[in-house]
Amino acid sequence: MEQEYDRFSREMDARAVRDAIGEGKKYHIVVYGCQMNVRDGETAAGLLEEMGFSRAESREDADLVLFETCCVRENAENRALGNVIWLKELKRDKPDLLIAVGGCMMQEPGMAERIRKMYPFVDIVFGTHNLYRLRHLVREAVEGRRGIEILGEGGLQEGLPAVRQSSFSAFVNIMYGCNNFCSYCIVPYVRGRERSRAQEDILEEARRLRDSGVQEITLLGQNVNSYQGGGAAFAELLRRLDEMGIPRIRFMTSHPKDLSDELIAAFGSLKHLCGHLHLPVQSGSDRILREMNRHYTREKYLSLVERLRAVRPDIGLTTDIIVGFPGETEEEFRETLSLCREVRYDAAFTFIYSPRQGTRAASMPDDTPAAEKTRRIEELIALQHEHTASALASQVGRVERVLVEGVSERSSETVMGKTSRFLAVNFPGKADLVGSFVDVRITGAGRNTLRGERV
Numbered sequence: 001m002e003q004e005y006d007r008f009s010r011e012m013d014a015r016a017v018r019d020a021i022g023e024g025k026k027y028h029i030v031v032y033g034c035q036m037n038v039r040d041g042e043t044a045a046g047l048l049e050e051m052g053f054s055r056a057e058s059r060e061d062a063d064l065v066l067f068e069t070c071c072v073r074e075n076a077e078n079r080a081l082g083n084v085i086w087l088k089e090l091k092r093d094k095p096d097l098l099i100a101v102g103g104c105m106m107q108e109p110g111m112a113e114r115i116r117k118m119y120p121f122v123d124i125v126f127g128t129h130n131l132y133r134l135r136h137l138v139r140e141a142v143e144g145r146r147g148i149e150i151l152g153e154g155g156l157q158e159g160l161p162a163v164r165q166s167s168f169s170a171f172v173n174i175m176y177g178c179n180n181f182c183s184y185c186i187v188p189y190v191r192g193r194e195r196s197r198a199q200e201d202i203l204e205e206a207r208r209l210r211d212s213g214v215q216e217i218t219l220l221g222q223n224v225n226s227y228q229g230g231g232a233a234f235a236e237l238l239r240r241l242d243e244m245g246i247p248r249i250r251f252m253t254s255h256p257k258d259l260s261d262e263l264i265a266a267f268g269s270l271k272h273l274c275g276h277l278h279l280p281v282q283s284g285s286d287r288i289l290r291e292m293n294r295h296y297t298r299e300k301y302l303s304l305v306e307r308l309r310a311v312r313p314d315i316g317l318t319t320d321i322i323v324g325f326p327g328e329t330e331e332e333f334r335e336t337l338s339l340c341r342e343v344r345y346d347a348a349f350t351f352i353y354s355p356r357q358g359t360r361a362a363s364m365p366d367d368t369p370a371a372e373k374t375r376r377i378e379e380l381i382a383l384q385h386e387h388t389a390s391a392l393a394s395q396v397g398r399v400e401r402v403l404v405e406g407v408s409e410r411s412s413e414t415v416m417g418k419t420s421r422f423l424a425v426n427f428p429g430k431a432d433l434v435g436s437f438v439d440v441r442i443t444g445a446g447r448n449t450l451r452g453e454r455v
């Protein structure tokens, strides 16, 4: 399909849409879920602008509303569907409104069919493998047909346009899909097997971003450590990006089982690699980790943390934790708490386990009452608050380089930015600082953020 959709067809589709919609039509994109979806949303915006649409601030002002859906968590899925239904009302007053739904939820078995039958007001449906076909699907819709297409697998499509959300910080996809099949996770089913972009294509994209003034890039992949077959290859990519001179390089997400020696060493040697690593642990219990199919033990994980801190003592670690995995006992949950006490994460994204249909864990017996799972997660969150508070307090008195991301919602005289360690800092300043680096002395720590003053 990819080869068939050549440059000529793409241009013909874009031109046909431009001719059909005329001037002044607007789009609005709603993104659910992870950074990969945010990046896909930027590509969708680029494609739509190529077709002659311009950006609308709200869905009420738009002629085309696109939902980039997520199926990793049940509540994101419910929210997305609820919002699609809400648009039906909008379409009653505005019959020409085009509604497009894409993203990984559409790759779930039977979902596209369900949308076709039960949501007749939806004009365009696409999945994770054919975003690049959006021009064709929009053309179908503006010509009065429903543009519904889901592909079972995908290759890589280079050179797609994008409208970046930020002029100074950019996401760069380096790979797609996942081969790991963690027993609770739907991603390998909906995003397909791993496909890595060619190193030269990534470097070229990074070069263009650097030349346009981008100060920070975040490399994205479901498991960046298996970029083209292993952590060593990923470390090599990081080394080449480091030489390019973009001030800050970050990446996510990193599977502990594939965190190579080379990658750990990179945290000690690369000048531009930020002092932060998101390293999802999921559980502190070996038995639960086995049931999750994670392929590392608690001991192995802790030894990675030790080695990372040996090469970069001030590295900030964050993580993901699932509470109440099927069969998790109180004792096993306590092992997660004790692991958190050992690592002392800067932040943790904590979730109560929710079954995703089609995964192995969804058929595991689960007799822990919901109230008990809630109690557990509350205990974990309370512990994490303590660790976050002490990580923030440890920064007071230091001078940190902060990349300013925006003006505070509370005051136009205060700006917010991040340290290399990914800690948020508020300090006095105005909008003209956004996108630049400022040296800030940390003067205080709140619950989730730091306070500071310009040096």
Ligand code: SF4
Residues within 6 Å of the ligand: 178, 179, 180, 181, 182, 185, 186, 187, 188, 222, 223, 255
């Ligand atoms: S590594 Fe595991 S949790 Fe992460 S995307 Fe792949 S299957 Fe899902």
